[in-house]
Amino acid sequence: MDCKLNTIVIYTKTNLLIKQVWKETCREILGANYRGEITSGMDGTHDEESGHYHGRALDFKKDMPEDFWEPLRKRAQGKLNKLKKGKYLVLVERTHFHIQRQKNSF
Numbered sequence: 001m002d003c004k005l006n007t008i009v010i011y012t013k014t015n016l017l018i019k020q021v022w023k024e025t026c027r028e029i030l031g032a033n034y035r036g037e038i039t040s041g042m043d044g045t046h047d048e049e050s051g052h053y054h055g056r057a058l059d060f061k062k063d064m065p066e067d068f069w070e071p072l073r074k075r076a077q078g079k080l081n082k083l084k085k086g087k088y089l090v091l092v093e094r095t096h097f098h099i100q101r102q103k104n105s106f
Contacts, residue, residue, distance in 0.1 A: 009041030057100030
């Protein structure tokens with residue numbers, strides 16, 4: 001999975017887990033050749049409380065048909081719930097997917 005040009009990602013354990021789960025989920029649903037793209041890490045403009053500024057959130061490109069958005073979100077959320085018992089949030093935003101570890105879930 002590549003990063004969009006000029007994207008700044010700090011590969012904390014959290015962000016590595018997020019990236020791996022998203023990659024696996026996309027390949028399961030969209031096919032083994034799906035590459036994907038990280039569109040935001042610590043860069044960009046985010047809410048003051050965003051996990052982006054603390055190495056616990058990544059955004060991913062929405063480059064697949066809309067019919068796949070909710071199945072991708074649900075499967076990724078399910079995988080993260082199994083691994084970390086609800087400490088992660090997977091959202092379908094207007095322009096991207098957002099995945100973050102919840103605040104105070106260390």
